[in-house]
Amino acid sequence: MRSLRTGLSLASLVTGLALLLAAPAAHAADTPLRDLAAAKGKVIGTAVTGSKLTGAYGDIAGAQFSSLTPGNAMKWGTVEPAQGTFDWTEADQIVAFAQAHNQQVRGHTLVWHNQNPSWLTNGSWTPAQLSGLLQNHISTEVGRYKGKIASWDVVNEPFNEDGTYRPTLWYDGLGADYIANALTWAHAADPAAKLYINDYNVEGVNAKSTALYNLVKSLKARGVPIDGVGLQAHLILGQVPSTLQQNIQRFADLGVDVAITELDIRMALPADSAKLAQQKADFTSVVAACVAVTRCVNVTVWGFTDSDSWVPGTFPGYGAATPYDENYAPKPAYYGISGALGGTTPTPPPPAGACQAAYSVTSQWNTGFTGQVTISCSGASLSSWKANWTFGAGQQITQAWNATCTQSGTVVSCANASYNGSVPDGGSVTFGFNGSWSGSNPVPVVTLG
Template identity: 65%
Template sequence: MRPHIRRAVLVLAAAGALLLGLATPSSAADPVLRDLAQAKGKYYGTAVTASKLNGTYATIAGGQFDSITPGNEMKWESVEPSRGTYNWSGADAVVSFAQSHNMQVRGHTLVWHSQLPGWLTSGSWTADQLRTLMTDHITTEVGRYKGKISHWDVVNEPFNEDGTFRQSMWYTKLGQSYIADALRAARAADPDAKLYLNDYNTDGTGAKSDAMYNLVKSLKADGVPIDGVGFQGHLILGQVPSTMQTNLQRFADLGVDVAVTELDIRMQLPVTDAKLAQQKADYKAVTSACVAVSRCKGVTVWGFTDSDSWIPDVFDGQGAATPYDENYQPKPAYYGIAEALGWTGDGGQDPTPTTGCAVTYSVTNQWNTGFTANVTVKNTGSSAVNGWKVAWTYPSGQQVTSAWNATVTQTGSQVTAADAGYNATIGAGGSVSFGFNGNWSGSNTAPSAFTLNGATCTAG
């Protein structure tokens, strides 16, 4: 709906930070969404911010998803900030990342009423001039990525809520014909790319989705190249349309593909267990609707982590809209997606035992009553460990409050850290690290003994 992806600054007290009691612990058999989706003949994608494609962010994006959408990097103001001067660095970075991780790319977006460069919006163009500027832009951008982008959101958000055409500069100057012109230009620039119209609040039946339906039907009748319709899926907790599957199917029956393109499900903060449970059910329902429609090609979440979500910047007091929390820990919604894609729990797999391990525990920062710690686990055995749980006992009453690269649970002084799914395998001689914040009082004595999948490790 408002496709900015920016890091949200969340006040923990207001947001009800996702601490241990609110997170669903991951296990050694955590699912890989892209694998589950492929088994269903679908893709599962995420929007990303190009500048963040490193470290844990990149590891999850490349490991869990098989489709990628640039949040802002392919929009007109990003690629042509001044007339005739192009900046492809962000878009190129997204495409390069996708190629190196065997992902498809969804191009977003070519013609939209927002995020246009000032030189374009302030110009006094004739209709012919504006049409030429639009088609030249499409030809340049689509042509640059010919053969590298599987789907394009060619026209984004053409309708008002009541189903009338949005009074954008495109419609005001060119009329409805701008949509067909844009689609034809995109087809000429890359005949193999799938061309989509994309909008929000069209997920269920209603005036706006009816208008989109009638437009697609008309374009098809006129021989205009249109391959699919994107349903953004910017939803509110507990308000997944009951007609979503029916709506997707009726578009598919027109002979076009459909996809959920920008899914997030926002809630009023603070977060609670009940809200997380509802969010899980909602993500599962949306994903299930796509699975049930054969021409639904896949689902894209609009950012996979709450640290990279646009929601708190736009909707005051709301957030926690994505499948991962700010510390890259999977939320119940992640498991709801997996269940909709056929995951049944632990798959009957237990963590593999280890024949040797060493654990290094270090406090990297300490203040007043708080601290940050890092744990490195090395597999000193001769075979890979597939799925891991590290356990220890705190001697001084310390309490873990948040964690990253692992899901940490604590009962009394007993602490267990489980892999985060994407880092479940530790090769022979390999290692994995995770970190956490905690509270201490009186003393902060390090634990002296650790186990890995029940086997005693050497403490370093």
């Protein structure tokens, strides 16, 4: 959906350096995300800028991801800036890189109301002319990459927030059937490619996602070629929809695939350890929801590094939305993705003179589990404590012991009992709880406060 950023401010460089110093380093022994995803039967992707596919950027894009989405290189304004004049340079570069690294390509996007060339948007077209232009564009682009593109975001963002059709060049000029026609033309140009409708704010169950659901149901009933839906997932810190997995499942139940196509989770800057921990929990929650549904086939992040993110330029004061910082160091979010795909999260040693909390699941059954948190101190001590965390998949605490626990939504806070607030240097305290879970039970990050 969004343009990937190409500029880098001094302030963002300073922020990136600070995060680099705070983040765990990526080690060669870490299992690449693409291998973890493959073991789960999933594809893990990233949007990329073709000109950057060298050096560290190219190394990470090739090693960690099994799918690439051109951030801008396949949009109409890029490939046909003048009528009948095509520029495939960057698109070809990305496809070639993907082929060299045994990666899929997700084509993005054929029909959208943004990033169209001025000759198209400023023209006066009859419906027949507009339909001809659209068919020619789709046939030309899809045909050029026939056999090289695994899936296409054919139609992008067709709905308003209330579920009505967005007024665009296409809808206003051709009516709602521009969607069915676009899918039909794309299928004719490459029958093997999977064809998607892609939109934002459709991650949870709401009016907009229900409109998309009804459209897909109608298209399938009419025999129109539609293979999947893309949930963009441009999310805000701490606001992963509670109905995400339910929504993925209801689309899957229609007989189509589902992909998380443009995942990023933005936060108010500057980033700090608490925000990065919440972001990790949010990425864990989104990926875990996809893992839990068989027909959720792909999770793609919208740029893997903060230096290539559209967020700061679009939402002033917000950023740090991707799994890597601006110096290509993995952030906690990276390990959230890894953990949701079955990887292990490294536990850094505690800093000198500090107390820390460690969360573990000691047993799990059907829809319940028992967990515990151990608070330990080295070179420091506590006279009282409070442990805080955010559940990433809707878990609920039902009972606790050796602590007083409260839960508000996904946020849990547990304070010491009257008899165990003291944690001496070199000592530890453990409390436990029972909880309920559904779909997945990822381990959260606990902070002391």
